[in-house]
Amino acid sequence: MSSPEFFDHGDLVAVLTTQPLGRALDYRAPEGGCHAGAFVEVPLGPRKVLGVVWGAGQGDYDLSKVRHVIRVLDAAPMRDEMRTFLERAAAYTLTPMPAMLRLATRAPGLGDPPSMRKIYRRGEGEPDRMTDARRRVLEVLADYGDLSFTLKELADMAGVTSTVVKGLAKQGVVREEDAPRDMPFARLDPALPGKELTEDQAAAAEVLAEGVRSGTYGTTLLRGVTGSGKTEVYLEAVAAALRQGRQALVLLPEIALTEQFLTRVQERFGAKPAEWHSGATMTERRRIWRMVGQGHAQLVIGARSALFLPYQNLGLIVVDEEHDTSYKQEEGVLYNARDMAVLRAAICGAQVVLASATPSLESWANVEARKYRKLELTSRFGPAVMPKMGAIDMRAEGLPSDRWVSPTLQREVNTRLERGEQAMLFINRRGYAPITLCRACGHQIGCDHCDARMVEHRFLKRLICHQCGESKPMPEACPACGAEGRLAPVGPGVERLGEEAAAIWPEARIATLSSDMYGSARALKAEIAAIGAGAADIIIGTQLVAKGHNFPNLTLVGVIDADLGLQGSDLRAAERTFQLMRQVAGRAGRAEAPGTALLQTYQPEHPVIRAILAGDEEAFWAAEAAERKAAGVPPYGRMAGIILSGPDVAQVFDAGNLLARRDEPLRRIGAQVFGPAPAPIARVRGRHRVRLLVKAEKSAPLQEGLARWVAQVKLKGELRLAVDIDPQSF
Ligand code: ADP
Ligand code: ZN
DSSP states (O other): OOOOOEEOTTOEEEEEESSSSSSOEEEEOOTTOEETTOEEEEEETTEEEEEEEEEEOOOOSOGGGOOBOOEEOSSOOOOHHHHHHHHHHHHHHTOOHHHHHHHTOOSSSTTOOOOOSEEEEEOSSOOSSOOHHHHHHHHHHHHTTTOOBOHHHHHHHHTOOHHHHHHHHHTTSEEEEEOOOOOOOOOOOTTSOOOOOOHHHHHHHHHHHHHHHHTSOEEEEEEEOTTSSHHHHHHHHHHHHHHTTOEEEEEOSOGGGOHHHHHHHHHHHSSOOEEEOTTSOHHHHHHHHHHHHTTOOOEEEEOGGGGGSOOSSEEEEEEETTTOGGGBOOSSSOOBHHHHHHHHHHHHTOEEEEEESSOOHHHHHHHHTTSSEEEEEOSOSTTOOOOEEEEEEGGGTOOOTTOOSOHHHHHHHHHHHHTTOEEEEEOSOOSSBSEEEETTTOOBOBOSSSSSBEEEETTTTEEEETTTOOEEEOOSBOTTTOOBSOEEEESOOHHHHHHHHHHHOTTSOEEEEOGGGSSSHHHHHHHHHHHHTTOOSEEEEOGGGGSSOOOTTEEEEEESOTTGGGOSSOTTHHHHHHHHHHHHHTTSOOSSSOOEEEEEESOTTSHHHHHHHHTOHHHHHHHHHHHHHHHTOTTSSEEEEEEEEESOHHHHHHHHHHHHHOOHHHHHTTOEEEEEEEEEEEEETTEEEEEEEEEEOTTSOHHHHHHHHHTTSOOOTTOEEEEEESOSOO
């Protein structure tokens, strides 16, 4: 590798910052000079901000006004390949560079060793008196979710004095805690023996390892039913990377829930990997960031944002459960981590492994087009076989309207309990009930900021909007008519199902698993581990239990409402339902005991339900592919969603109509525009949203056309425009 370009003191350099200015600004290199890629502090108006030296300056404005870089920060420069990655990712997603850079600098205080004793995070409630300074502190905390900061970090980021933070801490609005110790990572040892692989597994592992050893780019779809040993196989690819002294990244969709996974890695390599996720403290993040940059973190297990860590020599990226919709970032920079993983790997000469039991149609299409290689594991490891699938025709069960466990399902669960086996009831709805209805006036309680209903969470004793997170205490009286004691829950949620199960099986140990019922990711992990070890007879859960957890004694899965995902106009609904149902079913019967999966449905003759029951994946995908081809939609055509949003609905629609009329730049690339129409989520946090959809041929230069097209709207006031390439729903 050639070393990055060096700039002498006084040379013009272009510095990119995370401030929304659009492009890099010129500065003069500081005393001692700096490399391209250096993290620097630069003056911007009256402030000092973090930036990255992007290259030589443009010299296109008044040279006498160009200011000096203040200092070079004590952190390894951003590598050329990382800058290339950010540029290409920005071009693909039509994201301004500053927003892109933000993803790669989410560890403030770069390079400064943590030397504090207290950390700060969001506490409870609101301050007695709201000031601008206090609001900024709370906004920073809201921006970074669960993270905690040192006093200085938080004060700097909010642009306030530390007294302001201290004041909030005194009221409990900000929580002050003792900082954890900064521990080094233990070395992972790829020489430790792995499990003895079956012939199938060994062959697949060898192909992957060979790819890693080649030191070149390549993407492989690793397909196999749940329990076929995909994880064992890709851990061998990880071993191959580690042996070569290259780093590996494993992306997981539900990073909070990987205790079992971490334990497996530890068993395989003798030490735990670095874990990068949104629940980590800022201190942990900063440590991982440093360790990854120095090459000390050999293996990172992470959520999608782990793609933006400063790897020194990344040799392998695994995207586990590659079809999972949570890989699509739906706020801020809209990107799909699966696609970005492929881009990143192509730039740095790494291998990508996309693992799934139910690959996305996109990946199928890429295999078909010979862009990806495909490896299959055809059988489950050991004696376990695929579960038997069956439907329960709910039309024949005669259930009262406030009961959801059919008599047939009850009998099946009873049989498992008698044998001392575990059963799972699955429902993809958090909370107690999806609707809270006033029996006096018919009013349904909605969110004040969105067009969504509020969902009762009895466990938390609150109503919560699943769209924007708004929550309020459950009212005594109807907010519309004032009638007292007439509010009633309608429909099932996971909590209510738990209640029903407790009434049916008073003797059984029932565990209800829903992310919001556990104070912390740690508590949830512990609960899942306990259940795996046999601490519950009946497991009741949401989507969260569908993924990757190993419950060896589980032999029955009952899907309470298999029809749920089939409603709505989303073209991907069939794909999602198919994947989710297959995955949930795959939970049953992993060890010696064979499993059964039963789907409660009111439409057993629906093609998707029939394909699931028949287990005929090829047929399902062939039909789905034919439909998408005919419609010219992804993965056989290209699409983009343009979301315009603002507080004034008329202004938002005007902007949308203007774009729809001036479609000349799109017509030039042969693309069509549809809309404007209210977006799938039409109102969020008081902002109205309309969407235009653009559809083009696979080969059309979509980004170019879009860029020219959207540039025609003037973003006045609070009007915002976001481009969503490859939208999830269309
Ligand atoms: P997948 O990732 O496809 O769901 P896993 O790799 O998690 O499958 O394998 C399922 C279970 O079978 C795990 O408990 C795993 O340890 C075990 N297993 C898979 N292959 C082997 C093997 N060759 N030897 C021993 N155990 C295995
Ligand atoms: Zn809301």
